Amino acid sequence: MSLPTRYDWKKLQDFCANVFSAAGVKKEVADVVADSLIQADLRGVESHGVVRTAIYLKRIEQDMIDPFAEVEIENESVATALVNGKNQFGSVVGTKALEVAIKKAKENGAALVGVKGSNHFGTGAYYALKAIEQEMILLVVSNASQTMPPTGGIRPFIGTNPLAVGVPAGKEEPFIMDMATSLVARGKIIVAAQKGESIPLGWAIDKGGNPTTDAEAALEGSVLPMGGPKGYAISMFIDILAGVLTGAGFGKYVNNMYENWEEPQNVGHFFIAIDIKKFIPIELFKQRMDQYICEIKAEPKAPNVEEIFIPGELEHRKVIEKKTNGIELPLKVVQELQKIGERYGLDITQAQITLNTEEVTNNG
Amino acid sequence: MSLPTRYDWKKLQDFCANVFSAAGVKKEVADVVADSLIQADLRGVESHGVVRTAIYLKRIEQDMIDPFAEVEIENESVATALVNGKNQFGSVVGTKALEVAIKKAKENGAALVGVKGSNHFGTGAYYALKAIEQEMILLVVSNASQTMPPTGGIRPFIGTNPLAVGVPAGKEEPFIMDMATSLVARGKIIVAAQKGESIPLGWAIDKGGNPTTDAEAALEGSVLPMGGPKGYAISMFIDILAGVLTGAGFGKYVNNMYENWEEPQNVGHFFIAIDIKKFIPIELFKQRMDQYICEIKAEPKAPNVEEIFIPGELEHRKVIEKKTNGIELPLKVVQELQKIGERYGLDITQAQITLNTEEVTNNG
Numbered sequence: 001m002s003l004p005t006r007y008d009w010k011k012l013q014d015f016c017a018n019v020f021s022a023a024g025v026k027k028e029v030a031d032v033v034a035d036s037l038i039q040a041d042l043r044g045v046e047s048h049g050v051v052r053t054a055i056y057l058k059r060i061e062q063d064m065i066d067p068f069a070e071v072e073i074e075n076e077s078v079a080t081a082l083v084n085g086k087n088q089f090g091s092v093v094g095t096k097a098l099e100v101a102i103k104k105a106k107e108n109g110a111a112l113v114g115v116k117g118s119n120h121f122g123t124g125a126y127y128a129l130k131a132i133e134q135e136m137i138l139l140v141v142s143n144a145s146q147t148m149p150p151t152g153g154i155r156p157f158i159g160t161n162p163l164a165v166g167v168p169a170g171k172e173e174p175f176i177m178d179m180a181t182s183l184v185a186r187g188k189i190i191v192a193a194q195k196g197e198s199i200p201l202g203w204a205i206d207k208g209g210n211p212t213t214d215a216e217a218a219l220e221g222s223v224l225p226m227g228g229p230k231g232y233a234i235s236m237f238i239d240i241l242a243g244v245l246t247g248a249g250f251g252k253y254v255n256n257m258y259e260n261w262e263e264p265q266n267v268g269h270f271f272i273a274i275d276i277k278k279f280i281p282i283e284l285f286k287q288r289m290d291q292y293i294c295e296i297k298a299e300p301k302a303p304n305v306e307e308i309f310i311p312g313e314l315e316h317r318k319v320i321e322k323k324t325n326g327i328e329l330p331l332k333v334v335q336e337l338q339k340i341g342e343r344y345g346l347d348i349t350q351a352q353i354t355l356n357t358e359e360v361t362n363n364g
Numbered sequence: 365m366s367l368p369t370r371y372d373w374k375k376l377q378d379f380c381a382n383v384f385s386a387a388g389v390k391k392e393v394a395d396v397v398a399d400s401l402i403q404a405d406l407r408g409v410e411s412h413g414v415v416r417t418a419i420y421l422k423r424i425e426q427d428m429i430d431p432f433a434e435v436e437i438e439n440e441s442v443a444t445a446l447v448n449g450k451n452q453f454g455s456v457v458g459t460k461a462l463e464v465a466i467k468k469a470k471e472n473g474a475a476l477v478g479v480k481g482s483n484h485f486g487t488g489a490y491y492a493l494k495a496i497e498q499e500m501i502l503l504v505v506s507n508a509s510q511t512m513p514p515t516g517g518i519r520p521f522i523g524t525n526p527l528a529v530g531v532p533a534g535k536e537e538p539f540i541m542d543m544a545t546s547l548v549a550r551g552k553i554i555v556a557a558q559k560g561e562s563i564p565l566g567w568a569i570d571k572g573g574n575p576t577t578d579a580e581a582a583l584e585g586s587v588l589p590m591g592g593p594k595g596y597a598i599s600m601f602i603d604i605l606a607g608v609l610t611g612a613g614f615g616k617y618v619n620n621m622y623e624n625w626e627e628p629q630n631v632g633h634f635f636i637a638i639d640i641k642k643f644i645p646i647e648l649f650k651q652r653m654d655q656y657i658c659e660i661k662a663e664p665k666a667p668n669v670e671e672i673f674i675p676g677e678l679e680h681r682k683v684i685e686k687k688t689n690g691i692e693l694p695l696k697v698v699q700e701l702q703k704i705g706e707r708y709g710l711d712i713t714q715a716q717i718t719l720n721t722e723e724v725t726n727n728g
Contacts, residue, residue, distance in 0.1 A: 077473030109441030
């Protein structure tokens with residue numbers, strides 16, 4: 001099969017949104033989900049990109065996600081809210097929770113919003129970027145289904161519960177940190193497995209508790225936390241905030257998106273939004289951020305290091321590059337999307353990038 | 365010299381408080397500082413314990429800490445406050461900021477308190493424990509003077525900026541996480557250097573950027589972040605919250621407590637207090653925490669692992685053990701404290717533990 005593997009980001013986003021719409025999802029929901037997937041691909045986080053279209057669709061079809069649910073604020077105080085996602089798409093629930101957090105933070109200086117009844121919400125950076133547009137600092141965490149053992153354990157108990165932060169700067173690019181609490185993101189092991197590649201020793205143990213370089217065996221076993229007991233503690237704290245405190249699942253009660261077809265995931269999230277200007281004037285803050293970033297980047301470099309990067313900087317460059325040159329997808333993913341498209345009379349090849357730079361620029 | 369090396373925690377705390385009082389510090393300030401040091405020793409974090417008495421005293425004497433300063437709320441909104449420590453002792457500033465955070469969180473559900481103009485504030489666990497007494501979740505971070513390179517750098521730029529969390533449970537011990545963002549706490553390397561011990565490879569690089577097992581060389585060089593770029597990103601975020609956002613020092617503008625005798629440290633902290641019952645009923649939360657903790661502890665264990673621990677559990681056991689059997693101090697530390705005591709007519713040997721178990725219990 002000679003399918004193209006490089007796609008125009010905007011057309012690919014339309015293709016995904018059209019797929020979800022054709023599957024019966026309301027336009028505003030389909031748009032958010034497609035936006036969230038494409039933003040991940042643009043940032044080079046392909047594990048959270050359009051590769052997830054198939055599993056998301058399957059979960060709607062099996063009634064494991066409810067794309068018609070109305071996300072609700074279940075209770076609130078001046079600076080807090082508890083949002084019930086009612087099993088809507090995670091990115092839609094997360095977007096709503098973020099709106100609540102930002103609104104309350106603008107009114108009161110800061111807001112903490114817990115979320116239960118959600119699903120996988122995509123990348124944390126997606127929300128961080130939206131908060132930065134509002135000149136807010138955002139800290140967002142989510143729990144996830146079991147993939148890492150506690151320190152001293154041998155099988156998955158906690159998720160690779162991710163932690164993301166967005167901080168605006170002035171002339172410099174914003175600070176955007178988005179990480180799993182495992183040594184490496186489980187998504188990277190999924191990608192390795194899909195590509196048939198092996199993984200470095202130390203990333204994971206197999207289901208018998210033995211170190212492994214086999215990506216498939218690692219997916220059946222446990223991913224290891226970053227920094228050993230430190231990563232275990234941080235991941236557990238995220239589970240407490242996102243799960244124990246909100247009423248969502250925690251530990252084994254967060255269901256696996258790929259394996260559990262009996263019950264919704266019941267993922268929990270937790271958003272902390274901070275209105276910078278309640279502390280110091282926003283212009284002063286931006287100036288201090290720029291100074292901080294410039295001073296770090298000017299540090300002496302280790303041999304063979306060309307540049308010192310700020311968290312989020314590499315991803316920002318990838319966005320620019322992919323908006324210009326297109327998003328490159330593995331053939332396996334393209335084939336899957338093409339098959340999905342065929343069910344709804346949609347053709348992914350229509351989204352292939354046009355090599356005329358001018359037109360790419362118009363689309364970008 | 366045949367000085368005793370095991371001390372009754374309460375008498376040792378009195379000795380320290382009396383030393384600070386004799387040095388001219390107000391009783392309420394001396395009490396907080398001594399309490400903070402002893403709590404660290406009790407939890408086995410000896411690097412943050414009474415070993416710091418000498419440096420704290422020296423900084424008062426050299427006008428590098430102002431023990432008479434009145435800590436101020438410089439500005440506030442409904443859910444935030446900015447506290448100016450006015451160069452008071454870090455533990456006194458931190459205690460005041462925590463009070464503000466808890467009061468506001470009780471009123472509004474959550475509060476974020478930034479702090480500037482502070483000094484080294486001891487262990488984060490000290491504040492976490494106080495928040496737990498109030499049935500609050502606390503997340504507290506502090507920046508620190510330069511000890512770690514950015515990823516790709518070769519010399520210290522950011523501090524080992526610590527991160528601490530306290531979460532109450534029901535029948536189980538609370539969750540208390542307190543970590544440096546370095547692979548290991550710099551305090552551990554200080555202790556190794558004091559004991560003349562070497563350190564494992566991977567903890568640090570020397571001032572030339574080379575890996576080292578020499579604790580002294582490591583102290584002159586850089587400690588490495590946990591999880592490589594992940595620890596670098598987390599530490600940088602802490603510096604942003606505690607330093608850039610508050611108006612405190614950040615990066616190279618946080619002065620070294622041991623080396624800089626020209627200017628105050630200008631350390632920054634950031635406290636996030638969360639009123640649990642604004643999310644779910646406190647009894648339900650405690651029940652969920654107990655369930656979570658019990659389920660983790662019941663996990664199958666790796667070979668040679670006797671027990672799976674919850675963050676803070678080992679430290680809690682140390683507190684019980686040390687309250688019974690006394691705090692064991694290195695002879696070098698005892699000699700230093702004895703010398704300090706002599707200047708003020710105080711005798712540390714009076715604080716040695718009595719071997720009569722009954723009396724120890726009465727004191728504990």
